[in-house]
Amino acid sequence: MARAKVQFVCQNCGAVTPRWAGRCESCGEWNSIVEEMADTGIGAGPKAAKSSGRGVELVPLSGETEDAQRVVTGIAELDRVTGGGFVVGSAVLVGGDPGIGKSTLLLQAVAALGAAGRNTVYISGEEAIAQVRLRAQRLGVADTPVRLAAETNVEAILATLEGADKPDLVIIDSIQTLWTDRIDSAPGTVTQVRTSAQALTRFAKKTGAAVVLVGHVTKDGQIAGPRVVEHMVDAVLYFEGDAGHNFRILRGVKNRYGATDEIGVFEMASGGLREVANPSALFLDQRDKGASGSAVFAGMEGTRPVLVEIQALVAPSPLGTPRRAVVGWDSSRLAMVLAVLETHCGVRIGANDIYLNVAGGLKIAEPAADLAVAAALVSSLTNAPLPADAVYFGEVSLSGGIRPVVHSGQRLREAAKLGFGKAVTAQQPGAENIEGIDVERHGALTDLIARIAASGRPRESGDEG
Numbered sequence: 278m279a280r281a282k283v284q285f286v287c288q289n290c291g292a293v294t295p296r297w298a299g300r301c302e303s304c305g306e307w308n309s310i311v312e313e314m315a316d317t318g319i320g321a322g323p324k325a326a327k328s329s330g331r332g333v334e335l336v337p338l339s340g341e342t343e344d345a346q347r348v349v350t351g352i353a354e355l356d357r358v359t360g361g362g363f364v365v366g367s368a369v370l371v372g373g374d375p376g377i378g379k380s381t382l383l384l385q386a387v388a389a390l391g392a393a394g395r396n397t398v399y400i401s402g403e404e405a406i407a408q409v410r411l412r413a414q415r416l417g418v419a420d421t422p423v424r425l426a427a428e429t430n431v432e433a434i435l436a437t438l439e440g441a442d443k444p445d446l447v448i449i450d451s452i453q454t455l456w457t458d459r460i461d462s463a464p465g466t467v468t469q470v471r472t473s474a475q476a477l478t479r480f481a482k483k484t485g486a487a488v489v490l491v492g493h494v495t496k497d498g499q500i501a502g503p504r505v506v507e508h509m510v511d512a513v514l515y516f517e518g519d520a521g522h523n524f525r526i527l528r529g530v531k532n533r534y535g536a537t538d539e540i541g542v543f544e545m546a547s548g549g550l551r552e553v554a555n556p557s558a559l560f561l562d563q564r565d566k567g568a569s570g571s572a573v574f575a576g577m578e579g580t581r582p583v584l585v586e587i588q589a590l591v592a593p594s595p596l597g598t599p600r601r602a603v604v605g606w607d608s609s610r611l612a613m614v615l616a617v618l619e620t621h622c623g624v625r626i627g628a629n630d631i632y633l634n635v636a637g638g639l640k641i642a643e644p645a646a647d648l649a650v651a652a653a654l655v656s657s658l659t660n661a662p663l664p665a666d667a668v669y670f671g672e673v674s675l676s677g678g679i680r681p682v683v684h685s686g687q688r689l690r691e692a693a694k695l696g697f698g699k700a701v702t703a704q705q706p707g708a709e710n711i712e713g714i715d716v717e718r719h720g721a722l723t724d725l726i727a728r729i730a731a732s733g734r735p736r737e738s739g740d741e742g
């Protein structure tokens with residue numbers, strides 16, 4: 278008998294090495310390399326696949342195309358992120374921390390589709406049928422025509438799906454529990470996850486069903502992260518949120534059929550996930566008006582304006598190297614704003630401990646938040662509360678200037694709609710006027726900072742801010 282070939286696979290990045298090592302040379306992760314049987318069969322790479330050596334027809338770039346057909350769930354926040362529904366014949370990965378609500382969201386999606394007369398299948402590899410039924414009862418969707426199975430073997434799943442009425446949407450919950458006969462490694466290892474995902478992706482392409490793969494993301498290298506699956510699927514969505522908050526954000530990070538900068542906002546309630554059509558109202562709900570260190574940023578998430586509170590706390594530091602803690606924003610961007618404040622605006626802030634937080638667990642990637650961050654920092658430093666009805670947006674340049682940002686009209690309209698009367702932003706010749714909102718425009722950060730600092734008051738002990 279031929280000896281089975283073993284290989285060593287990094288569970289973090291999927292790199293294959295002939296020898297075990299304590300640290301993966303490819304991604305630098307420690308203790309992530311595990312011994313696995315070499316792949317054979319599906320997904321085993323060019324050597325194992327049999328090629329007939331036939332040629333393919335070469336076609337011109339221009340030609341007949343059709344718009345992608347989509348399976349629209351009717352859950353608007355989900356459809357927005359997928360770009361208007363799951364594309365027929367595509368594979369989608371939905372990743373997220375365990376317990377964040379992936380199973381809940383997808384069960385709600387199949388139930389909504391089932392109620393609309395579409396053919397859906399939910400395959401649970403983690404929970405028994407009874408558990409899925411209990412959840413469906415809790416969500417109030419138990420009587421929708423969704424077909425269920427609890428199975429983890431890929432060949433069995435494929436045989437079932439091929440035998441059943443052609444499904445429009447198949448949920449596989451989760452990819453980490455799957456195993457295929459063709460590989461000896463344990464479920465959850467990179468080889469198993471990759472091979473299983475490949476087989477299911479191929480099934481989607483072949484039959485025209487949309488297949489959603491659920492993947493847990495863990496920081497721990499033991500369970501293969503869905504990273505290895507990302508390049509194989511047509512779209513990758515991440516479901517985010519933190520334990521302290523009820524709302525969840527579905528974010529597109531890859532989409533071959535749509536934009537990736539859209540987010541869907543949900544709230545986890547006792548009856549499942551509720552759509553949040555107006556996230557700004559939610560993010561500003563708990564705002565402490567009149568406290569120093571708080572600025573409202575008028576941001577954009579994809580095509581949608583979102584208002585969110587930025588909180589800063591600047592406190593004298595007892596340490597030689599002051600602390601910097603940032604949640605929801607880029608810490609190197611914070612360092613840049615601090616340097617501009619010191620250098621161009623004469624604000625002595627660098628020796629303080631600085632904490633910056635984007636309220637509600639939202640992550641902001643836009644440079645447009647620079648101005649709101651600068652305003653919040655100076656507001657906290659000088660104990661000068663910012664006007665409660667003002668929003669801030671604008672990019673700060675290294676020379677201390679304030680630059681205009683895209684979609685300023687939409688940002689202003691959203692602010693006006695939510696009852697804000699004032700916006701502070703960059704100078705922009707020819708900018709339109711929005712009714713109900715007074716726009717204060719500054720060319721340089723210095724002017725604005727001097728204004729904020731002038732309204733500061735000495736901090737009394739026990740004073741909050």
Ligand code: TYD
Binds near residue numbers: 374375379381545
């Ligand atoms: P779940 O969908 O099982 O998460 P995942 O599949 O991402 O691991 O969600 C589990 C959490 O959601 C659990 O902690 C309980 C909570 N939850 C609610 O608050 N309300 C509900 O109606 C449901 C079904 C779950």
Ligand code: MG
Binds near residue numbers: 376380381403450
């Ligand atoms: Mg789950």
